[in-house]
Amino acid sequence: MVVDAPVVATHLLDDPCKYCTPMGSFLRKSSLDELPQLYSVLKGDMSLSGPRPALFNQDDLIELRTKKGVHTLVPGITGWAQINGRDDLPIPEKVNLDEYYLNHHSFLLDMKIFFNTFKHVMTSRGVSH
Numbered sequence: 001m002v003v004d005a006p007v008v009a010t011h012l013l014d015d016p017c018k019y020c021t022p023m024g025s026f027l028r029k030s031s032l033d034e035l036p037q038l039y040s041v042l043k044g045d046m047s048l049s050g051p052r053p054a055l056f057n058q059d060d061l062i063e064l065r066t067k068k069g070v071h072t073l074v075p076g077i078t079g080w081a082q083i084n085g086r087d088d089l090p091i092p093e094k095v096n097l098d099e100y101y102l103n104h105h106s107f108l109l110d111m112k113i114f115f116n117t118f119k120h121v122m123t124s125r126g127v128s129h
Helices: 022-030 037-043 059-068 091-104 107-123
Strands: 047-049 076-078
Touching: 037 076, 047 107, 059 091, 076 107
Parallel strands: 047 076
Antiparallel strands: none
């Protein structure tokens, strides 16, 4: 992102692409910007799969997740919502997918998420900016 980019979720920007640098766009589309989060997984603050962490100012997302109990899950680098739409999903739909994960998470579902994430990253599926 450029230095003067607003501090909001990208879905709240009118034109997110105007705030991305060429290197930032590449890192985002290739999902390489997620690699530092592996450290958080090793520390135990995150898991490989689970709902993506909310930004501090995503009050709408935080409120809906709290109502549905999703906030009790450890956040993940990838999740059920990410392989089912990523940036293309409206907040309520993301939370419904997070709730599905809450109610159905298992080793097999995590494996499905992991392999689908790999496939989506290779094709940049669901990345809108």
